[in-house]
Amino acid sequence: MLQDLRELYTNPDKIERIGIVLNDCLTSMEKEMTLSSAEDEEEQDPTILLWLFYFMAQHHLFQRQVEPALEFVNKAIAHTPTHLDLYTLKGKIYQVAGARDKAAVLHEEARILDKADRAINAIAAMYFLKDGQTTQGKDTMDLFVKECGYDGGVHDNQTMWFEECTGRSHYANKEYRQSLKEYWHVVWHSYNMHDDLQDYYGYSMRRYSLQTFEDMLTFSDKTKW
Numbered sequence: 001m002l003q004d005l006r007e008l009y010t011n012p013d014k015i016e017r018i019g020i021v022l023n024d025c026l027t028s029m030e031k032e033m034t035l036s037s038a039e040d041e042e043e044q045d046p047t048i049l050l051w052l053f054y055f056m057a058q059h060h061l062f063q064r065q066v067e068p069a070l071e072f073v074n075k076a077i078a079h080t081p082t083h084l085d086l087y088t089l090k091g092k093i094y095q096v097a098g099a100r101d102k103a104a105v106l107h108e109e110a111r112i113l114d115k116a117d118r119a120i121n122a123i124a125a126m127y128f129l130k131d132g133q134t135t136q137g138k139d140t141m142d143l144f145v146k147e148c149g150y151d152g153g154v155h156d157n158q159t160m161w162f163e164e165c166t167g168r169s170h171y172a173n174k175e176y177r178q179s180l181k182e183y184w185h186v187v188w189h190s191y192n193m194h195d196d197l198q199d200y201y202g203y204s205m206r207r208y209s210l211q212t213f214e215d216m217l218t219f220s221d222k223t224k225w
Helices: 002-010 012-032 046-062 066-079 084-097 100-113 118-130 134-145 149-155 160-172 176-198 201-207 210-222
Strands: none
Touching (some): 002 012, 012 046, 046 066, 134 149, 149 160, 160 176
């Protein structure tokens, strides 16, 4: 929910109002398990308290207030220690605080909670790369692409975001040759995509809206070197 309201966090008055609403709901839930103090208010499910802790942590994270954000996310984890979203949120808080090693560990904990989730697997791999743990990041990503190998699973599928993150990780570790190799794949993909799109311009004009077609052209222009 708060992610949808993030653009409001540029306005101090709106930030204050969101904080007041969340604090009032949280206070009422902790006292009477209701969202307000009204006499006819229905008792809420305990999971409402969990998500209020989560939203309060997000509220402080968006303001880059690390300590109160950690306080609320720890309360949420104590409430429901098996919810992986809590660990990814805590990892993001540590990432903002500059503790990339702790962020990587927490995202790995979240991955372990649901080993069948391809998305959280990729996110955990990304946070390892952000911490400069290139081998661990590749190994984590390899859990879902090992049948076709790294080159087939990442390069052949044009997984540009992972190639870019891996290139940065190699560069941070002063492994310049490996970094250049990853960035070469990113550039090569962009050239191939640019060439492929030329065959579909006429089709796209019939199949998509002009806005979507313009977005495609803009993307092509920005990724063409």
